[in-house]
Amino acid sequence: AQSVSQHNHHVILSEAASLELGCNYSYGGTVNLFWYVQYPGQHLQLLLKYFSGDPLVKGIKGFEAEFIKSKFSFNLRKPSVQWSDTAEYFCAVNAGDFNKFYFGSGTKLNVKP
Amino acid sequence: SQTIHQWPATLVQPVGSPLSLECTVEGTSNPNLYWYRQAAGRGLQLLFYSVGIGQISSEVPQNLSASRPQDRQFILSSKKLLLSDSGFYLCAWNSGVGNSPLHFGNGTRLTVT
Numbered sequence: 001a002q003s004v005s006q007h008n009h010h011v012i013l014s015e016a017a018s019l020e021l022g023c024n025y026s027y028g029g030t031v032n033l034f035w036y037v038q039y040p041g042q043h044l045q046l047l048l049k050y051f052s053g054d055p056l057v058k059g060i061k062g063f064e065a066e067f068i069k070s071k072f073s074f075n076l077r078k079p080s081v082q083w084s085d086t087a088e089y090f091c092a093v094n095a096g097d098f099n100k101f102y103f104g105s106g107t108k109l110n111v112k113p
Numbered sequence: 114s115q116t117i118h119q120w121p122a123t124l125v126q127p128v129g130s131p132l133s134l135e136c137t138v139e140g141t142s143n144p145n146l147y148w149y150r151q152a153a154g155r156g157l158q159l160l161f162y163s164v165g166i167g168q169i170s171s172e173v174p175q176n177l178s179a180s181r182p183q184d185r186q187f188i189l190s191s192k193k194l195l196l197s198d199s200g201f202y203l204c205a206w207n208s209g210v211g212n213s214p215l216h217f218g219n220g221t222r223l224t225v226t
Contacts, residue, residue, distance in 0.1 A: 009154065032212045044203070044217040051212040090156060092215075099145055099164055100172070101205075101215055105156035 004093050006104035013081055014112050021076040021107050023065075023091030031095040033074040035065055036103075039087045047089070050074065061085070083113045115140035119204045119218030126225055132177075132191040134221050136204030139185065145209040146187040148179055151201040151220070160202075163187060164209060199225045 005024045013019060025031060035047040048059025055067040065076045074091060091104040119136045126132060138144050145164050149157040159172045161179035169179050176195050180188045187204060201222050205215040 004156075006156075034214055036215075036217075043219045044205075044215075046214045046216075049212070049214055092157075098212070099162055099170075099209070100159060101147070102159065103149075103157035105154060 004091055004102050004104040006089075006091055006107050008107045009105065010108045010110070012110045012112065015083055016080045017111075019076070019078040019081045019085070019109070021089055021091075021109070023074045023076065023104060024072050025074070025091075025093045025095075025102075026072065027093065027095040029095060031093050032098065033065070033067060034092040034101075035059065035063070035074075035076050036090045036092060037087045038090070038106075044090065047076070081109070081111050083111050085109060086111045115206075115216065117204060117206055117216060117218040119221060121221060122219065123222045124224070126194050126223065128196055128225055129193050132189070132194050132198070132223070134189040134202055134204075134223075136187045136189075136218060137185055138206045141185070141206070141208060143184060143209065144206040146181060146185075147205040147207075147215065148177075148187065148189050149203040149205065151203055157203065161189070194225045196225050199223055 003026045007022050033050040036044045037047045038044045050057045050067045058064045063078050088106045088108045090106045094101045116139045147162045148160040151157050163181045178190050203220045204218040207213040207215050
């Protein structure tokens with residue numbers, strides 16, 4: 001099975017600070033990569049996705065992620081976070097059997113107003 | 114538009130009792146369907162997925178089973194619940210075409226007492 005690692009389990013930032021959440025995966029072939037967000041009390045929502053082409057992908061709410069194949073990474077970034085970004089963020093990958101999606105352990109982001 | 118329904122939202126069951134969680138998708142046909150379990154700090158664990166009626170793939174050997182009696186219906190079951198089955202269960206779907214992302218239901222919080 002594929003593995004997805006999110007090394008930051010809990011991040012606390014002040015509003016307007018920059019954000020970068022790490023995601024690494026283990027698979028050497030073609031991958032599809034995703035970031036999902038779960039706001040308090042809500043269901044998981046897709047933030048952005050990468051399939052091919054430009055390795056810098058932009059998602060909703062000002063988020064972006066960069067696919068670096070050589071580092072097996074797909075880090076999530078936002079230049080300036082807001083209190084409303086407080087949520088849990090999950091990285092996901094599917095590869096090989098593209099019917100299967102594997103998720104990281106999640107990163108809880110707490111933005112202080 | 115497509116919607117996914119998952120019920121019940123919460124469930125408290127005694128050890129040894131049976132379980133049936135239901136998930137239905139509307140507005141699409143022949144979706145891929147998934148069951149995940151979300152545990153705090155451990156992310157989402159893929160339990161089962163289905164690419165068609167009667168086709169079930171199990172990711173992790175466990176006390177649970179899944180069935181897909183109809184195209185857009187996915188059921189998670191157990192004959193006898195264990196304490197370790199407690200958790201948050203999520204149903205998801207995608208179109209199964211190309212690189213379509215997963216869309217999640219609101220989840221079921223199961224507590225086994």
